[in-house]
Amino acid sequence: MGAIQKLKGILTNHSETRENHTEESLRSRYYKTTNKNAMKALQELFNKMEGVTVKSVSEEHGEIALQVNKGRKAFVIVTVISVRPFETAVDFSVTTETKLPFDFGYSRQLIKQMYERIDKSMIYIGSGLNSGKK
Template sequence: MGKFKSFFTNHNETRDEHQDPALRSHYYKTTQKKALEAVQELFGSMNGYKVTSVSEERGELSIKSKKAFIVVTIISVRPFETSVDFSVTTESGFIPIDFGYSKKEINNLYNKLDSKLPFLRGGQ
């Protein structure tokens, strides 16, 4: 039911123990500061994305794209173990359904981030 639900919504987010394995947090072998820099570089290199807010203290970034609003949360779990979570909300004009776009966007972002940072593991 979870995969069906993620298709008929305009919002998806990752967390450590998500029922959908594709929407589980990713952990990287890096510091919070380096992960934050990597995420900023990632969105800086992507056309159509604009970082609108950065809070180093909270480990959060807000990003606006043509189709979505993205919040990235970066948390240092242990020294050199940092989790990255995404929350993606699409802005649809008439109906609050994105037909899986927000989930695809999360998977796309994780794939790009996995190539920039040393991936340790996914959530539980």
Template sequence: MSLLKKVQAFFSAHSETAETHQDPELRSRYYKATAKKAMEAVQAAAAVRGGCKVTSVSEERGEISVQIQKPKSALLVATVISVRPFETAIDFSVSSDTALPTDFGYSRKVILEFQQKLDSELKFVGSGLNSGK
């Protein structure tokens, strides 16, 4: 990732993962689990973190909304997509609630924190696996 992109990402109040993200740490992550098990793991990660409240769960759409209240206010939306039986992709989108035009990397830090918790609960397969297809 170029220096300019790193600076732009740092001075943003929003971060999200994507299949072909320029930052390798923010690529879609794949786990060996069912969609239901992955959704339960995301909800458990929010409960363990503290300062989080799950506001909405849509199993049909595979989305979970989490309101983060501590240490800073933010909204996290996790999208769980079943790619194959027992292979599930999880993407995150975090928007910080700040009066400034930047959150100084807080939204990125939240995503990495949730990914780390999921890695310890689910069997990690890889990241950005379908980017070349």
């Protein structure tokens, strides 16, 4: 990742993961589970996290909305997509609520921390597995 991309990542208040992200740690992560089980496991995980409130859950859309109140405030959308039986992708979109138009990389760090916790609760398969497929 180049210096300009790092600077852009720091000088924003929004970060999200995607399949072919230039930064390896912000690529979509895949877990060996079904969509339904992933949604259940994630809800349990987020309900146990200190300073995190589950605002809404849409099982039919595979989305969980979170409010982070510990430390800096942030709004998080977690998207769960079933790719194949027992292969489910988890993506994040995080917007930090700051007075400044940037959060010095907090939204990126929050995504990384949440992925680390999810990796401990579900079987991790890999990141960006379908980035080369069309």
